[in-house]
Amino acid sequence: MKLTDEVRWLKGVGPSRAALLSRLGIGLLGELLLHLPRAWLDRRFVVPISSARIGESSTVAGVVLSVHRRRSGRGRTVLEALVSDGTPLRLVFFNDRYPAALLQQGMQVVASGTVENWRGMAMVHPDILLPASDREPEAPGMLPLYPLTAGLTQGAIRRIIGLALSELEPPPAILPAEILSGGGFADRLELLRGAHHPVDPDEARRARDLLALEELHLYRRALALVRLSARSEPSVPLLAEPLSSSGFASHLPWPLTPAQARVIDEILHDLSLPVPMRRLVQGDVGSGKTVAAAAACARCALSGMTAVVLAPTEVLAVQHFKSLRNFLSDYGIPVRLLTGGTGASARRELSGAMSESPACVLVGTHAVLEDWVPLERLALLVVDEQHKFGVMQREKLTAGRVPRPHVLIMSATPIPRTLAMTIYGDLDLSVIDQMPPGRGTVVTRVIGEAEKRELASFILDRLAAGERVFMVYPLKEMSENIPALDAETAFERVTNGPLGRWGAVLLHGGMPPGRKIEAVTAFATGRARVLVSTTVIEVGIDVPQATVMVVSGAGRFGLSQLHQLRGRVGRGGADSWCFLVLEEHDSSASRARLLALAETSDGFKVAGKDLELRGPGQVLGTRQHGLPEFRVADLSRDVGLMERLEHIPDSGDTDIADLIREESWRFGGLSFPGT
Numbered sequence: 262m263k264l265t266d267e268v269r270w271l272k273g274v275g276p277s278r279a280a281l282l283s284r285l286g287i288g289l290l291g292e293l294l295l296h297l298p299r300a301w302l303d304r305r306f307v308v309p310i311s312s313a314r315i316g317e318s319s320t321v322a323g324v325v326l327s328v329h330r331r332r333s334g335r336g337r338t339v340l341e342a343l344v345s346d347g348t349p350l351r352l353v354f355f356n357d358r359y360p361a362a363l364l365q366q367g368m369q370v371v372a373s374g375t376v377e378n379w380r381g382m383a384m385v386h387p388d389i390l391l392p393a394s395d396r397e398p399e400a401p402g403m404l405p406l407y408p409l410t411a412g413l414t415q416g417a418i419r420r421i422i423g424l425a426l427s428e429l430e431p432p433p434a435i436l437p438a439e440i441l442s443g444g445g446f447a448d449r450l451e452l453l454r455g456a457h458h459p460v461d462p463d464e465a466r467r468a469r470d471l472l473a474l475e476e477l478h479l480y481r482r483a484l485a486l487v488r489l490s491a492r493s494e495p496s497v498p499l500l501a502e503p504l505s506s507s508g509f510a511s512h513l514p515w516p517l518t519p520a521q522a523r524v525i526d527e528i529l530h531d532l533s534l535p536v537p538m539r540r541l542v543q544g545d546v547g548s549g550k551t552v553a554a555a556a557a558c559a560r561c562a563l564s565g566m567t568a569v570v571l572a573p574t575e576v577l578a579v580q581h582f583k584s585l586r587n588f589l590s591d592y593g594i595p596v597r598l599l600t601g602g603t604g605a606s607a608r609r610e611l612s613g614a615m616s617e618s619p620a621c622v623l624v625g626t627h628a629v630l631e632d633w634v635p636l637e638r639l640a641l642l643v644v645d646e647q648h649k650f651g652v653m654q655r656e657k658l659t660a661g662r663v664p665r666p667h668v669l670i671m672s673a674t675p676i677p678r679t680l681a682m683t684i685y686g687d688l689d690l691s692v693i694d695q696m697p698p699g700r701g702t703v704v705t706r707v708i709g710e711a712e713k714r715e716l717a718s719f720i721l722d723r724l725a726a727g728e729r730v731f732m733v734y735p736l737k738e739m740s741e742n743i744p745a746l747d748a749e750t751a752f753e754r755v756t757n758g759p760l761g762r763w764g765a766v767l768l769h770g771g772m773p774p775g776r777k778i779e780a781v782t783a784f785a786t787g788r789a790r791v792l793v794s795t796t797v798i799e800v801g802i803d804v805p806q807a808t809v810m811v812v813s814g815a816g817r818f819g820l821s822q823l824h825q826l827r828g829r830v831g832r833g834g835a836d837s838w839c840f841l842v843l844e845e846h847d848s849s850a851s852r853a854r855l856l857a858l859a860e861t862s863d864g865f866k867v868a869g870k871d872l873e874l875r876g877p878g879q880v881l882g883t884r885q886h887g888l889p890e891f892r893v894a895d896l897s898r899d900v901g902l903m904e905r906l907e908h909i910p911d912s913g914d915t916d917i918a919d920l921i922r923e924e925s926w927r928f929g930g931l932s933f934p935g936t
Contacts, residue, residue: 262428264291265926271424278417284410289926293425294453295892296418297469298405301462302373302388305402310348313376320373322346328364330357344370351383359414360389391416403459422457429453433920435475437910444471473894474902476927477683478909480891483921483933484686487656488539491687495664496537497640499564504529509556512591520695521549525556527691528669532560532641537659538667541685543675544693545864546828547700550671551581553693554643555588557669558622562594566640567615570624571658575600575774576781577645580803582624589622599625599634602774608633630658645671655687673828674821675864676872679903680896701808703831705839705859707815707852716840717759720809724763724790728808731829732793735814737769746813752793764789770797796822798829805833815841816851820858820871827862872897892927 262270268290269279279288287293303320313319323346333339338357342364344350352372354361364370374387388406407418431450434441438448444467446452455468506525510517517525524542531538544550558568570585572578578600586596595618597611603625612635615621619638623629629636642658659666670688681690708716720730732755736747752767766780766789777797783789785804792798792807796818810830815823823841831837841855857870894902921933 262290262425263430264289264294264432265923266290268293268421268425271421271428273424274421278413278421281410281413282421285408285413290425290429291924291926292892293422294429294457295472295927296407296422297456297472297893298465299408300388300406301465302371302390302404302406303462304371304373304390304404305461307371310344310346310350313350313382315376315378315382318373318375320371321350322369322371323350325364325366325368325370328366340364344372350376351379351381352387352389353379353383353385355386360391363391364389403461403465405457426450426454426457433923435479435920435924436471440474440909441471444468446471449475469893470899470902473891473899474905474909476891476894477899477903478906479921479924480928481683481686481906482917483928486918486921487687487933491539491656491665492536494537496535497561497566497664497666498535499532499560499566499640502563503533504556504560504563506556509559513552513588515697515699517552518549518693518695518697520544520693521552521697524553524691524693527689528553528557529560531689532557532667537665538641538669539688540668540691541670541672541681541688542691542693543672543681545675545696546673546825547696547832548693549697550645550673550693551584552588553691554645554669554671555585557641557643557667558585559589559592559594561640561667562589562620562622563592564640565620566638567619567636568622568641568643569629569636569639570622570643570645571629572624572626572645574770574797575602575626576768576777576797576802578625579778579781581645584803585622585624595621597621597623599623599628600774601626601628602778603628639666641667641669643669643671673825673864674868676868677865677900679900679906680872683896683903683906699834701831701834701836703827703837703839703862705827705841705862707841707843707855707859709843710845713842716811716842719838720811721759723809724760727806728835729784729787729790729804729806730760730792730809731798731802731807731811731826732791733798733810733812733826734793734795735817737771737795748793748795751813755791755793760791763791765791765793768792768794768797770795796826798826802829803832804829807832808835808837810837810839811842812840813842814844815855816843816847820854820867820874821864823855823858824864824867890929 266289268274268282268287269276282293285296287296307320307322310321310323313321323344326343326345326349328340328342330338330340337355340354340357340361342352344352371390372384372387374384377383377385379385390404405419406415409415409418429450431448434449441448441452445464446455452468452471455464456472459465459468506517506522509525510522528540531540542550542553554570558570561568570581572581578598582596582598589596597614599611612633615623615635619635639662644658655668659668724730732751734746734748734751738747738749748767748769752765755761755765766783768777768780780792781802784792787806807830810827812818812823812826827839830839843852854874858867861867
């Protein structure tokens with residue numbers, strides 16, 4: 262059988278077990294064989310119960326002397342089985358389901374787990390090996406423990422995987438033979454066997470790492486082919502005199518940082534080539550990515566072409582509109598705005614103006630990509646804060662346009678270079694790793710409910726000094742299910758309390774676009790000194806007079822998101838403060854996480870810690886936006902493996918495009934352009 266064969270054709274599987282396996286995301290033989298054990302029952306070293314120590318993991322064997330079931334105070338069933346090899350030990354389960362339900366007096370069992378002091382010596386929810394009546398293998402060794410679903414036992418899935426390994430014909434190589442042999446495996450079939458039937462824990466670890474490495478290698482090779490395919494198409498020619506970073510900087514009211522100048526030169530070089538630019542610009546909050554985008558827009562508009570800047574929200578679109586209009590005023594380049602809230606008459610006027618004079622910059626939300634917008638001379642698409650787009654979404658933005666427009670993607674979630682090259686391997690990478698001078702210091706403090714009175718007094722002092730305050734809440738309105746203060750309730754309290762005399766406005770994602778802009782404008786102009794909001798202000802608000810950021814329920818947010826919020830203050834020359842307010846029920850771990858954020862202002866360190874704690878699916882939004890859920894690789898833990906990718910050549914055994922197509926099941930069936 263092949264990896265692409267359906268698992269239901271395996272002997273002994275059938276429709277019912279195939280349905281159970283599908284709950285685990287298993288439909289093909291390959292998906293089954295990459296369903297790796299979550300843990301191991303190491304029966305190589307069974308120790309006497311008398312030598313087991315509290316706090317240590319041990320594997321013991323003995324006879325079940327008794328099985329007792331009782332109800333706990335919370336109404337759940339507690340099952341206790343007394344096992345002895347001459348010394349007794351209790352096995353405790355807080356349910357009466359498999360495998361606990363199968364324990365019977367007189368059974369010989371093997372149990373593996375951490376010994377605890379739970380009303381005496383005990384193993385709580387140990388992994389257990391039942392006797393031969395469950396058709397478990399009798400031989401000592403490493404016994405895999407798999408993630409399960411209701412109706413599927415460990416014994417059943419072990420038998421199915423064992424049969425699959427015996428029926429599988431050797432699959433084509435992904436990694437070079439020397440890498441496999443260096444890990445102790447002759448070929449890919451032996452690698453899969455080592456992942457499920459290792460002789461020791463080290464072989465299991467080596468097999469898992471090589472399976473993760475081949476998965477990352479295959480994905481990176483797929484993205485390289487996407488890049489190669491895009492570069493085989495002609496780009497939009499730009500005929501105007503080329504710009505330089507120094508020439509562009511002469512039109513700005515302040516000098517560029519060396520990092521900004523370097524990135525702008527990289528972008529302008531791309532725009533001079535006959536192939537479409539595909540570049541990602543990473544930079545911390547406030548590092549000056551918009552200036553780099555402005556230089557690219559100027560290059561295109563001066564060539565008589567259209568540049569489009571795509572923002573995820575109306576608020577950010579308006580902010581970019583204002584910034585780009587200022588940056589490009591010396592060039593006389595028209596900068597236009599289009600959002601979902603743009604009225605019909607304004608849309609007709611914009612359409613006519615762009616048809617008559619396409620040499621412009623169009624800033625907006627996804628409305629800019631609607632069919633009625635005249636983009637016949639589109640040369641550049643700038644996508645801001647859309648780092649969550651997967652490769653297919655990035656392709657759809659410009660696919661089908663001939664010649665193909667240049668694409669510049671900006672992200673304020675800085676992540677390690679090795680991870681960026683894996684996720685964004687179809688793009689060239691630029692990093693703005695310096696902050697402009699003149700920004701104030703931002704002090705971050707983690708406070709509890711008891712310190713709120715002191716905080717209120719501090720806020721009043723800052724307002725009296727002419728400064729402005731952000732107050733951010735996790736919810737826009739009250740929820741019966743979530744015990745957290747919401748923005749609407751907080752706004753009422755602020756308006757009717759001591760802060761109300763300074764003027765307050767409310768902002769959340771459920772408001773009409775026009776009201777959002779009105780709220781932001783009132784705050785920016787100082788008509789209102791307090792902005793009460795949800796995380797809609799995470800990006801796109803640039804008010805230099807804002808010096809205080811208060812985030813209530815801070816434990817509910819990711820570190821990268823909190824870092825973005827913190828970036829809304831300190832944008833002027835004055836020192837600023839960010840207060841992260843814990844809720845009463847927050848754990849010590851939640852406090853420790855927020856204290857880690859308070860210790861650094863480096864966005865790369867923050868993102869790295871966030872990836873470690875929450876994983877890439879939460880930090881980068883990959884669960885919703887196109888990055889596959891890797892079956893083996895873990896993007897937050899496998900940084901060392903990603904560094905090895907730089908040195909892996911093609912396997913040479915088969916055409917890489919054919920191999921990527923054949924293994925597309927590993928990535929949820931994604932089809933990559935160029936394969």
